[in-house]
Amino acid sequence: xxxxxxxxxxxxxxxxxxxxxxxxxxxxxxxxxxxxxxxxxxxxxxxxxxxxxxxxxxxxxxxxxxxxxxxxxxxxxxxxxxxxxxxxxxxxxxxxxxxxxxxxxxxxxxxxxxxxxxxxxxxxxxxxxxxxxxxxxxxxxxxxxxxxxxxxxxxxxxxxxxxxxxxxxxxxxxxxxxxxxxxxxxxxxxxxxxxxxxxxxxxxxxxxxxxxxxxxxxxxxxxxxxxxxxxxxxxxxxxxxxxxxxxxxxxxxxxxxxxxxxxxxxxxxxxxxxxxxxxxxxxxxxxxxxxxxxxxxxxxxxxxxxxxxxxxxxxxxxxxxxxxxx
Amino acid sequence: xxxxxxxxxxxxxxxxxxxxxxxxxxxxxxxxxxxxxxxxxxxxxxxxxxxxxxxxxxxxxxxxxxxxxxxxxxxxxxxxxxxxxxxxxxxxxxxxxxxxxxxxxxxxxxxxxxxxxxxxxxxxxxxxxxxxxxxxxxxxxxxxxxxxxxxxxxxxxxxxxxxxxxxxxxxxxxxxxxxxxxxxxxxxxxxxxxxxxxxxxxxxxxxxxxxxxxxxxxxxxxxxxxxxxxxxxxxxxxxxxxxxxxxxxxxxxxxxxxxxxxxxxxxxxxxxxxxxxxxxxxxxxxxxxxxxxxxxxxxxxxxxxxxxxxxxxxxx
Numbered sequence: 093x094x095x096x097x098x099x100x101x102x103x104x105x106x107x108x109x110x111x112x113x114x115x116x117x118x119x120x121x122x123x124x125x126x127x128x129x130x131x132x133x134x135x136x137x138x139x140x141x142x143x144x145x146x147x148x149x150x151x152x153x154x155x156x157x158x159x160x161x162x163x164x165x166x167x168x169x170x171x172x173x174x175x176x177x178x179x180x181x182x183x184x185x186x187x188x189x190x191x192x193x194x195x196x197x198x199x200x201x202x203x204x205x206x207x208x209x210x211x212x213x214x215x216x217x218x219x220x221x222x223x224x225x226x227x228x229x230x231x232x233x234x235x236x237x238x239x240x241x242x243x244x245x246x247x248x249x250x251x252x253x254x255x256x257x258x259x260x261x262x263x264x265x266x267x268x269x270x271x272x273x274x275x276x277x278x279x280x281x282x283x284x285x286x287x288x289x290x291x292x293x294x295x296x297x298x299x300x301x302x303x304x305x306x307x308x309x310x311x312x313x314x315x316x317x318x319x320x321x322x323x324x325x326x327x328x329x330x331x332x333x334x335x336x337x338x339x340x341x342x343x344x345x346x347x348x349x350x351x352x353x354x355x356x357x358x359x360x361x362x363x364x365x366x367x368x369x370x371x372x373x374x375x376x377x378x379x380x381x382x383x384x385x386x387x388x389x390x391x392x393x394x395x396x397x398x399x400x401x402x403x404x405x406x407x408x409x410x411x412x413x414x415x416x417x418x
Numbered sequence: 419x420x421x422x423x424x425x426x427x428x429x430x431x432x433x434x435x436x437x438x439x440x441x442x443x444x445x446x447x448x449x450x451x452x453x454x455x456x457x458x459x460x461x462x463x464x465x466x467x468x469x470x471x472x473x474x475x476x477x478x479x480x481x482x483x484x485x486x487x488x489x490x491x492x493x494x495x496x497x498x499x500x501x502x503x504x505x506x507x508x509x510x511x512x513x514x515x516x517x518x519x520x521x522x523x524x525x526x527x528x529x530x531x532x533x534x535x536x537x538x539x540x541x542x543x544x545x546x547x548x549x550x551x552x553x554x555x556x557x558x559x560x561x562x563x564x565x566x567x568x569x570x571x572x573x574x575x576x577x578x579x580x581x582x583x584x585x586x587x588x589x590x591x592x593x594x595x596x597x598x599x600x601x602x603x604x605x606x607x608x609x610x611x612x613x614x615x616x617x618x619x620x621x622x623x624x625x626x627x628x629x630x631x632x633x634x635x636x637x638x639x640x641x642x643x644x645x646x647x648x649x650x651x652x653x654x655x656x657x658x659x660x661x662x663x664x665x666x667x668x669x670x671x672x673x674x675x676x677x678x679x680x681x682x683x684x685x686x687x688x689x690x691x692x693x694x695x696x697x698x699x700x701x702x703x704x705x706x707x708x709x710x711x712x713x714x715x716x717x718x719x720x721x722x723x724x725x726x727x728x729x730x731x732x733x734x
Contacts, residue, residue: 107562118578228721232714234664236671237687237706244694244702345565352570356668360691371672374577382581386574390566397565 096405104398111390115383116159119169120152122379168387169380173373178384182366186388187268188258189354189365195271195285196350200292205332208300212308213327215301224301227294235353239287239360246283253283256362284361288353292346299342303335310334337407344400348393444726451722454715461712465521472514473500477680491700506686506701507693508678515686516705520712522682526596527663531655533601534662538608539651543639545609546616557613560606568603569665575599576674589677596675600662607654615647649727656720660713667709683709 148155162168168178211220247255259280261269271277307313308331316326355367362368366385373381436442445451464471474481491504491512503512545556579595580588588595619625620643628638669675670684671691678689683705690701 103558103562122578122582228717229710229714232660232664232717233710234667234671234684234713236668237710240687240691240694240702240706244699248695348565349567349569352567352573355569355573355672359672370573370577374581377581379581382578389570389574393566393570 097402100398100401100405104394107394108391111387111394112160112163113156115163115386115390116156118386119159119379119383120155122377122382163387168384171373171381171384172378173376173381178380179388181369181381182384182388184267185364185366185369187270188363189351189358189367191271191281192284192288192354192357192363192365193347193350195281196288196292197347199285199289200296203289204293204296204300208297209304209327209332211297212301212304215305223297227297230290230294233290234356235287235291236356236360238290239284239357242283242287243360254280255283258364284357284363287360288350288357291353292350295346296339296343300335300339303338304331307331307334337404341400341404344396344403348396351389351392441723441726444722448722450718454718454722457711458715458719461520461708461715462524464517465524468514468517468521472511472517474511474514476510476515476518490698491704503704504700507689507698512700512704515681516683516708519681519683519686519705520708522593522676522680523663523666523684523709523712526593526600526666526682527659529597530600530604530662530666531658533597534604534658535608535651535655537602537605539612539644541605542609542612543616543644546613547620547635547639547643553613556609560609563603564606564610566603568600568661569668571603572599572665572669573672573674576669580674585677589679592676592680596666596669600665604658604661607658608651611650611654612647615650616643619643619646653720653724653727656716656723660716660720663709663713663716683712 150158166179170176171178171181174181207223211223214220243255246253257280258271258277260274260276261271262273262277263269271281313326313331316330317323321330351367354363354365355370357363358365358368359371366388370382370385372378373385445455469475489501489505492502501511501513503516506512506515541556541560545553576595576599616639625638625642628642633642666675666682667684667687670682671688673685673688676682676685678685681689686705687702687709690698690703690705694702
């Protein structure tokens with residue numbers, strides 16, 4: 093296990109290294125920091141002098157090492173537009189995105205487990221067929237279209253929910269302001285959360301269903317049935333427990349994927365989170381912010397994947413052997 | 419493949435072979451599959467022949483009049499008879515624009531999947547057949563690539579390219595960028611599955627006999643092992659085409675794909691989104707329905723194919 097841990101952490105560091113090189117390459121080739129700093133009106137001589145002072149004429153290696161050193165200390169450059177450290181800009185937007193992901197996760201867990209279990213227990217019932225039919229339709233509708241439809245129906249036509257923004261938020265600590273403290277905040281987060289959940293929910297229902305059906309065929313479930321244990325207890329205690337392992341691994345990876353989909357939901361709902369900020373940064377060619385976003389998101393992906401792999405390795409020891417042998 | 423079969427009886431035609439196979443039989447017995455196939459063929463054929471079917475050319479600025487913008491489709495009052503599905507915000511005939519847009523979406527989806535399949539199958543074959551260090555290195559790369567969501571990689575890549583080249587140049591080559599990024603980001607899906615089947619097939623006698631006959635590894639991989647790995651590849655491909663079309667639409671929606679002057683379904687939906695509050699819902703809704711139906715029938719076909727072929731897909 094320890095060797096596996098070391099290997100996995102080493103891989104995570106290697107991936108972060110590659111991401112930082114990509115980030116650095118983008119920084120070096122996208123836009124001109126000098127122009128952002130002094131504008132066009134400076135003579136060529138002062139320009140060269142400034143380039144020397146800023147270290148822009150140093151070799152690639154020295155520049156990269158400086159970039160990586162600063163990044164490790166949490167300095168990812170200063171945003172051209174906000175005139176603030178890029179990392180601060182992102183950290184201010186991060187809670188909005190995380191709350192959205194949280195809302196969606198609650199919906200996914202709350203709905204996918206009962207629906208998945210039900211469709212596995214009664215695969216031929218009409219309700220199961222309807223659920224499975226809806227789930228394949230759900231997979232086929234892109235997130236942004238679900239979001240637009242929701243806005244059109246619930247905001248424009250009925251006016252039940254607001255169509256954009258975060259509404260009233262309450263500061264918790266630091267940059268973190270929560271939506272979950274006021275009624276207005278709740279109203280604002282419901283539509284985006286459902287839109288974000290809509291893409292993952294069918295996947296999870298199908299996953300839980302197929303895993304559950306496999307488990308229900310196993311000997312121990314048959315034995316438990318033969319012993320006369322209450323079926324509800326068998327389904328939700330004995331069977332579900334063994335279904336959850338693959339679900340958790342897939343789920344962990346999907347959290348990273350959800351960060352990508354937040355870009356879409358945030359754009360439609362003008363949710364002031366990281367994804368929305370990123371697209372604005374792209375339109376403004378705000379290089380430091382783009383690079384900082386790349387590194388922060390890359391970090392989120394690498395950390396969640398590493399943790400999921402480690403948990404999987406802990407819970408399921410066969411993984412070790414298979415991976416070691418490879 | 420058919421030429422290699424040693425069959426002393428009269429050779430049935432390829433079509434009747436497919437028709438009488440297990441797959442053909444289950445297809446005939448499955449109304450959902452028949453319906454999906456029919457819808458898919460209708461969409462695909464009308465998209466392919468878009469220049470012949472479409473009453474207007476949406477790429478020709480001379481045929482577009484901004485004064486015609488935002489006319490509703492024919493069943494809503496205030497519609498013009500010459501624009502059956504209404505017009506979009508720039509005054510283009512929506513029906514023609516959707517035809518051309520579907521054409522682009524399908525083209526990008528299929529080409530991207532072809533690229534994925536080419537990369538993934540080659541890498542999977544090599545990893546599975548060669549084994550050892552090469553295998554573990556390639557599969558580790560696949561793991562890492564797969565751990566990043568395709569959409570995220572695509573968004574960042576396209577955003578940076580767009581910022582770097584400027585939107586003029588980017589728009590000109592948007593089709594190629596989209597195909598390349600969706601194609602490259604998803605190769606592990608194929609590579610892992612192909613590798614798994616290669617590992618199983620490699621141990622069988624026919625591979626040994628081919629080796630004893632003196633065939634090179636390239637020939638054995640492509641002509642002997644690959645045909646036996648086709649069923650999982652088929653199943654993955656349908657799902658991947660559906661996913662690629664969704665990815666393309668999402669990227670275009672974000673403004674990182676096809677430009678509004680040459681819209682795919684995604685960019686059409688995106689341009690209509692700005693008008694949804696003013697009541698012009700059809701610019702978003704009609705392309706949206708086409709997109710969903712297209713993806714849905716492909717997914718339904720994929721589901722049916724998975725049930726029939728029932729391959730052992732690589733579980734992550």
